[in-house]
Structure formats: C-alpha cells, structure tokens
Amino acid sequence: MSDVYQAIANSPVGSKIFSSLNLPIPVILERHSPGQASFISGDVIVGAAPGGKAITSVLATLKTAPQAKLHTLAGLPAEADVQKAGGTAGVNVGNYTASKEDKQKFKGLIFDATGIKNTAELRALYDFFHPLTRKLEKCGRIVVIGRIPENCPLEQRIAQRGLEGLIKSLGKEIKKASVANLIYVDEGAESQLASSLQFFLSPKAAYVSGQLVRVAAADFNSDGFDWNKPLTGKTVLVTGAARGIGAAIAEVIARDGAKVIVLDIPPMADDLKQVASRIGGVALEADITAADAPALISAAAKEHGGLDVIIHNAGVTRDKTMAGMPDKFWDMVIDINIGSEERINAQLLKDGTLNDGGRIVCVSSISGIAGNMGQTNYATSKAAVIGMVQGMAPELQAKNITINAVAPGFIETQMTAAIPFAIREAGRRMNSMSQGGQPVDVAETISYFASPASQGVTGNIVRVCGQSLIGA
Numbered sequence: 001m002s003d004v005y006q007a008i009a010n011s012p013v014g015s016k017i018f019s020s021l022n023l024p025i026p027v028i029l030e031r032h033s034p035g036q037a038s039f040i041s042g043d044v045i046v047g048a049a050p051g052g053k054a055i056t057s058v059l060a061t062l063k064t065a066p067q068a069k070l071h072t073l074a075g076l077p078a079e080a081d082v083q084k085a086g087g088t089a090g091v092n093v094g095n096y097t098a099s100k101e102d103k104q105k106f107k108g109l110i111f112d113a114t115g116i117k118n119t120a121e122l123r124a125l126y127d128f129f130h131p132l133t134r135k136l137e138k139c140g141r142i143v144v145i146g147r148i149p150e151n152c153p154l155e156q157r158i159a160q161r162g163l164e165g166l167i168k169s170l171g172k173e174i175k176k177a178s179v180a181n182l183i184y185v186d187e188g189a190e191s192q193l194a195s196s197l198q199f200f201l202s203p204k205a206a207y208v209s210g211q212l213v214r215v216a217a218a219d220f221n222s223d224g225f226d227w228n229k230p231l232t233g234k235t236v237l238v239t240g241a242a243r244g245i246g247a248a249i250a251e252v253i254a255r256d257g258a259k260v261i262v263l264d265i266p267p268m269a270d271d272l273k274q275v276a277s278r279i280g281g282v283a284l285e286a287d288i289t290a291a292d293a294p295a296l297i298s299a300a301a302k303e304h305g306g307l308d309v310i311i312h313n314a315g316v317t318r319d320k321t322m323a324g325m326p327d328k329f330w331d332m333v334i335d336i337n338i339g340s341e342e343r344i345n346a347q348l349l350k351d352g353t354l355n356d357g358g359r360i361v362c363v364s365s366i367s368g369i370a371g372n373m374g375q376t377n378y379a380t381s382k383a384a385v386i387g388m389v390q391g392m393a394p395e396l397q398a399k400n401i402t403i404n405a406v407a408p409g410f411i412e413t414q415m416t417a418a419i420p421f422a423i424r425e426a427g428r429r430m431n432s433m434s435q436g437g438q439p440v441d442v443a444e445t446i447s448y449f450a451s452p453a454s455q456g457v458t459g460n461i462v463r464v465c466g467q468s469l470i471g472a
C-alpha cells in the first residue's frame with residue numbers, strides 16, 4: 001500500500017509546506033539494489049575502547065567493502081590499537097581529527113566496546129560518539145560491538161548491558177533514517193562477526209534500528225564464500241508465500257541463490273503459482289494446520305534433498321477484545337501462528353529433513369512483545385513464537401541448527417491495509433523513521449538469519465519496526 005503522506009512530504013512543494021509547519025518528513029529509505037558492489041560505501045569511521053578484541057575482525061570485514069574509505073578518530077586512547085589492527089587486517093585507516101566547523105560526513109560509525117570492563121570505562125563511548133553523531137550522513141549506520149553481558153564477570157556485565165540503552169537512544173536521536181544497532185559477540189567468536197556486521201551496515205537493514213543480536217562461537221569459514229549469493233545450493237521452504245511478506249521473502253531468498261519451495265493454502269493457489277514461476281521455485285499447496293501437513297511438508301522437502309532452511313511466515317489475525325472474542329478466533333490464531341510451527345519443526349527434526357547446518361526462521365510481531373488492544377490471541381501466539389525460539393535454540397545449537405525470529409512492526413501489506421485509517425496512520429508514524437516498513441525489509445533480515453555465514457547467530461529476536469515506540 002502506498003504512503004501518500006510520505007509521497008507528498010517528499011515532493012518539491014510538499015517538503016516546503018511540511019517544513020514550515022514543522023511536520024515530520026519521512027526520508028525515502030535507501031534499500032539494497034542488486035549488483036551493489038559494496039555493503040557500505042563512503043567514509044566510515046571506526047573506534048575502539050582500550051583492550052577491544054573485535055577491531056581486527058571489524059576491519060577485516062570492512063576490507064571486503066571496496067567502496068568504503070576508512071578512518072579512525074584521532075586522540076582516542078585506543079587510536080594506535082586501531083591503526084595496528086588495520087595493519088593486521090591489511091587495510092588503510094586514515095586519521096580524522098573532528099572539529100565542529102569541518103563539513104566531513106560519515107556513512108558509518110563503528111565502535112568496538114568489547115574492551116569496556118566497568119561503568120567508568122563507558123566514557124569511551126561518549127568520547128567517540130559525541131564529536132561524530134552530527135556528522136552522520138542521511139541513511140547512516142551506527143554499529144557498536146560489545147560482549148554478551150550474561151557471560152561477563154559482574155562489573156563488566158553491568159557496563160556491557162548499558163550498551164543497549166546507548167544504542168536505543170542513539171537510534172532515536174540520529175534521525176534522517178539512520179539506524180543504530182548492537183552486536184554482542186562472545187569471547188572467541190570475533191571471526192563470526194562478518195554476517196551481522198555486513199547486514200547492519202548495509203541498506204538491507206534500512207528499517208532495523210535499536211536492535212541487538214548475540215553472536216556465539218561457530219565453525220563458519222568464509223574462504224571462498226559468495227557473499228552476493230549466500231544461499232547458493234540451499235533449499236528453502238517459505239510458508240504463507242502467496243502474497244505479502246511471504247512473497248517478498250521468497251523473492252529475496254531466491255535472489256540470494258536458493259531453490260525455494262513456496263507454500264500456501266489451496267484457495268491461494270493462483271497467486272502462489274505466480275510467485276513460484278517468478279522466482280523459478282516450486283509451489284506446494286497445503287494448509288499448515290491440517291493433521292497431515294507436517295508429514296506432507298517433510299515428504300515434499302525430502303524429494304528436493306531435504307531442507308536447509310524453513311521459514312515460518314504464514315500467520316493470521318482475528319482481532320477482538322478478550323471479552324468479545326469467539327472461541328474459534330482464539331483457536332484458529334493459536335493453531336496457525338504457533339501450534340502448526342511446533343508440529344512442523346518436530347516432524348522435520350524427527351525425520352532428519354532439516355539438513356546439517358539447518359536454519360529455522362520464524363515471524364513473530366511487535367504485538368508479541370508489547371501486547372496490543374484487541375489482539376490477545378495474536379499477541380499470545382507471537383509471544384509463544386519467541387518462547388519457541390529461545391527454548392529451542394540451545395538444544396538445536398548442539399545439532400548445528402540455528403533458530404531465530406523477526407518481529408515486524410508496521411509493514412505495508414494487505415494485512416495492515418485492512419486496519420482502520422486512524423490506527424493505521426498512528427502505526428505508520430510512531431517510529432524513528434515516521435513510516436511503515438516494506439515486506440522486503442522483513443525479507444532481508446530473514447535472509448541474514450538464513451545465511452550459512454550466520455552460524456553463530458541463534459536464539460535472537462530482531463524487530464523490523466523502524467524502532468517502533470510500541471513495546472520499545
């Protein structure tokens with residue numbers, strides 16, 4: 001659905017009127033375009049707290065962005081460490097001295113905070129970000145890398161937990177459609193940072209802000225890995241793929257090299273076939289709540305050599321307040337949005353249909369985080385999805401399988417087009433981007449989770465919500 005407000009606000013006449021009335025002008029987000037040579041382009045500045053252990057991996061990842069020009073901030077205590085890490089990674093890092101007057105702008109600000117051991121050392125964040133935040137370009141990127149708090153000694157745990165507050169506040173301050181995100185990396189897992197760093201620094205994270213992921217040690221080795229086609233040779237099944245977010249997921253996953261099986265209910269067969277033929281995929285008609293659906297999906301997947309990734313996207317709303325809700329609304333929403341996913345996962349694992357190094361990616365919702373008036377059934381189901389991700393992650397990690405979820409906010413689809421106008425406008429504007437997201441924004445985040453390079457990324461919930469105020 002088109003956002004008329006955004007279109008008018010960005011027109012030559014509209015932008016003048018909106019500015020004079022002090023109305024928000026939602027920036028047109030920069031999104032990924034095929035053939036883009038570099039996940040980030042332009043000037044990028046990196047810094048570190050003394051003792052930072054991620055900086056060499058950060059610079060090694062940036063080396064694979066040929067259109068990025070790297071700098072570090074002169075005068076920081078760890079300036080020499082950053083230069084040394086640049087030497088180890090084989091990249092040129094220029095020295096930048098900030099002044100209020102200079103017109104220098106940066107596309108990315110990256111800070112390695114892994115060296116921060118107590119709250120006094122949090123000052124390193126101020127020293128880096130204070131002179132630089134006003135120098136962030138439109139659609140800029142901030143990434144901070146810290147240590148997983150729960151795995152740190154007490155003083156460090158307290159300080160590292162503080163990074164979440166920093167990132168969420170920066171996300172709200174930086175405006176102009178820039179995003180700020182946090183990567184917590186376990187000690188010894190620094191070599192696994194590349195997929196998360198590339199994602200958060202790229203236009204693929206256009207509508208993802210104020211989020212954090214945890215990266216654990218894993219055995220992914222990027223030698224010879226094709227970052228432009230990360231899913232080459234993989235077979236992926238997407239449920240609810242006939243339209244909306246599911247169709248966008250299928251397209252992005254196919255773009256990234258996978259063979260895609262798209263599934264939807266029989267009444268959606270025509271739309272489903274169109275999606276399948278657009279992406280050279282396979283259509284599978286099934287109702288995921290049917291008693292025989294798990295076995296049918298497992299058998300169909302086996303015909304294609306098993307699944308590398310399953311994406312549980314199919315979902316419905318049947319909104320009513322608890323007092324006014326018929327029981328069939330409750331049962332239907334719980335069964336489609338969570339019950340069927342549990343049964344399908346169990347069958348795929350029992351049959352060994354999910355290949356070694358497999359991925360389960362689920363679609364939750366910010367309703368499942370914040371709750372929502374009239375959505376007790378939906379919010380329960382989507383919070384349960386989070387429970388499934390967090391509950392299954394440790395057990396699956398032992399089998400080399402990851403499980404993560406996206407939690408979309410307001411995304412422009414037929415589902416949200418059906419919301420009454422006033423509530424729809426509120427949903428669209430109440431976030432740091434002052435606009436709704438596109439299905440492709442959810443799809444890009446899912447493809448990041450699905451990538452073989454994200455082997456160390458499991459048990460995470462990433463909101464794709466433009467940093468919605470709902471449930472923030």
Ligand SMILES: NC(=O)c1ccc[n+]([C@@H]2O[C@H](COP(=O)([O-])OP(=O)(O)OC[C@H]3O[C@@H](n4cnc5c(N)ncnc54)[C@H](O)[C@@H]3O)[C@@H](O)[C@H]2O)c1
Pocket residue numbers: 239240241242243244245246263264265268286287288289313314315316336363364365366407408409410411412413414415416
């Ligand atoms: N649109 C948003 O703003 C938003 C926000 C948060 C979460 N989500 C979630 O994203 C997912 C996709 O949402 P959407 O907006 O694209 O919705 P949509 O209604 O456009 O698409 C959902 C698809 O799922 C299919 N489906 C429904 N029941 C099924 C069943 N029993 N078996 C197989 N397929 C079934 C539908 O036929 C449809 O094609 C859902 O899980 C939804 O809850 C959407």
